[in-house]
Amino acid sequence: MSITNNIEKFRKEKRILFTTPSHGQGNFVAPKSLKMIGHKFFTCDYSEIEGFDNLSNPVGMIKSSQDNAAQIYGAKATFYLTNGSTSGIIAAMYSVLKRGDKVAIARNCHKSIYNGLVLTGALPIWILPQYNEEWGIFETINLDYLEEVFYKNSDIKAFIMTNPTYEGCMSDIYRISAICRKYNILLIVDEAHGALWNFNKALGTPSLVQGADIVVQSLHKTAGALNPCALLHISRECNINPKTIQQALNLITTTSPSYPLLLNIENTIEYLSSAKGQFCIQDLVKNVNRLVRNIKLLPNLEVYSYNNDITKLLIKVTNLSGFELSEILFEKYKIEDELANEKAVLLLTGLGTTKSKLKKLENALNDLCLNNIKISQEKYRNDKHFVPVEPRVRYVPAAVWGKFSKDVELKYALSRVCMELIVDYPPGAPILLPGEVIKKEHIAYLNDKGRTTVKVLL
Numbered sequence: 001m002s003i004t005n006n007i008e009k010f011r012k013e014k015r016i017l018f019t020t021p022s023h024g025q026g027n028f029v030a031p032k033s034l035k036m037i038g039h040k041f042f043t044c045d046y047s048e049i050e051g052f053d054n055l056s057n058p059v060g061m062i063k064s065s066q067d068n069a070a071q072i073y074g075a076k077a078t079f080y081l082t083n084g085s086t087s088g089i090i091a092a093m094y095s096v097l098k099r100g101d102k103v104a105i106a107r108n109c110h111k112s113i114y115n116g117l118v119l120t121g122a123l124p125i126w127i128l129p130q131y132n133e134e135w136g137i138f139e140t141i142n143l144d145y146l147e148e149v150f151y152k153n154s155d156i157k158a159f160i161m162t163n164p165t166y167e168g169c170m171s172d173i174y175r176i177s178a179i180c181r182k183y184n185i186l187l188i189v190d191e192a193h194g195a196l197w198n199f200n201k202a203l204g205t206p207s208l209v210q211g212a213d214i215v216v217q218s219l220h221k222t223a224g225a226l227n228p229c230a231l232l233h234i235s236r237e238c239n240i241n242p243k244t245i246q247q248a249l250n251l252i253t254t255t256s257p258s259y260p261l262l263l264n265i266e267n268t269i270e271y272l273s274s275a276k277g278q279f280c281i282q283d284l285v286k287n288v289n290r291l292v293r294n295i296k297l298l299p300n301l302e303v304y305s306y307n308n309d310i311t312k313l314l315i316k317v318t319n320l321s322g323f324e325l326s327e328i329l330f331e332k333y334k335i336e337d338e339l340a341n342e343k344a345v346l347l348l349t350g351l352g353t354t355k356s357k358l359k360k361l362e363n364a365l366n367d368l369c370l371n372n373i374k375i376s377q378e379k380y381r382n383d384k385h386f387v388p389v390e391p392r393v394r395y396v397p398a399a400v401w402g403k404f405s406k407d408v409e410l411k412y413a414l415s416r417v418c419m420e421l422i423v424d425y426p427p428g429a430p431i432l433l434p435g436e437v438i439k440k441e442h443i444a445y446l447n448d449k450g451r452t453t454v455k456v457l458l
């Protein structure tokens with residue numbers, strides 16, 4: 001029986017619960033929350049009561065719901081994550097990496113991978129994807145370079161990469177997984193931004209289908225679920241025991257998972273895989289494509305279109321930095337983007353992106369480009385982007401965790417060991433990680449950003 005049906009059945013039983021959660025399925029809701037959220041959400045919130053299941057050791061309705069999801073996704077096992085892709089990524093790392101193990105990681109990774117490095121004590125071998133200076137973004141990984149790194153480090157246990165990138169760039173996972181297999185390296189893909197791919201071929205081909213071993217997806221990013229609903233899949237070909245993943249998840253996730261989130265995960269998957277859901281995704285694709293076609297005709301405007309997932313709109317306007325464009329969109333049109341860099345702005349769309357919302361964006365861009373709207377560049381004079389340099393790892397993140405640090409002036413920071421996680425914008429690619437050597441390029445960049453000090457190892 002599904003989680004949804006079980007909860008509906010349970011409600012009819014009218015059992016008297018002396019259990020957590022203490023709101024008693026909405027008998028008490030803090031008054032301001034009641035006003036803002038209402039009480040319905042609380043009525044679905046239970047703990048592991050009789051007849052329910054346990055997310056940390058599922059044997060009943062959660063197990064059958066997860067098994068059903070695994071079939072839909074073509075996975076050996078699928079895990080529901082109520083702590084986001086963040087928890088899936090860390091658990092995947094914990095399942096396969098031990099202290100001192102080498103792990104290759106594409107540098108445009110999410111910060112959860114840094115957390116995974118601290119917890120596992122693994123040694124990162126950083127892979128720099130190609131960098132597109134024109135757009136200020138990482139793109140795909142050069143496969144010859146990847147193979148060379150694997151060849152030189154025969155003891156790499158796993159390779160972790162992001163596909164698609166935050167900005168939608170897609171990699172050839174078929175070829176990457178073949179290279180990983182050749183060197184007996186496990187492929188973990190952070191597909192947080194590709195949760196619609198399994199249900200619409202025009203958007204992208206799921207990494208699981210292309211041969212990845214473990215894939216993590218955020219259902220809340222594009223697929224319309226609540227924050228932070230996510231999934232972890234193990235491929236049918238991967239020999240990792242699902243129990244190992246479960247144990248790792250249990251190490252880092254709450255023992256009180258949210259039933260409203262579990263329900264939402266189940267219902268979202270059911271909807272996405274239904275004819276109605278697929279029509280809804282197709283409609284989004286059609287509407288975004290129409291917008292892109294129209295705005296591409298505007299003078300001075302460019303839309304990033306190179307093998308990317310079109311639900312992510314990366315846009316730039318001549319003579320405006322991404323930061324300026326972002327400010328104009330927000331101040332003049334109340335349009336808030338996901339992020340901006342020196343070159344462009346990123347606008348994310350998903351199942352909740354209505355036609356009228358896209359029309360508002362189109363109208364704003366029309367107005368902005370046709371009326372040549374500008375703002376003062378003065379404010380953004382220091383907003384330079386960082387052109388990535390090869391990281392030099394002096395200590396693995398776990399080795400410097402909790403060690404003493406001090407602030408030093410930038411001019412004295414050259415060759416010192418950084419003790420901060422420096423990221424341009426959360427969750428952008430890291431510029432410096434704790435344990436890495438500070439290079440002159442880092443100092444120049446931090447200086448441009450107006451910083452005067454940096455934390456270094458004492």
Ligand SMILES: Cc1ncc(COP(=O)(O)O)c(C=O)c1O
Binds near residue numbers: 083
């Ligand atoms: C590429 C990438 N991976 C993983 C995550 C973490 O996802 P979640 O918010 O579901 O924990 C994010 C979040 O922004 C992300 O951008």
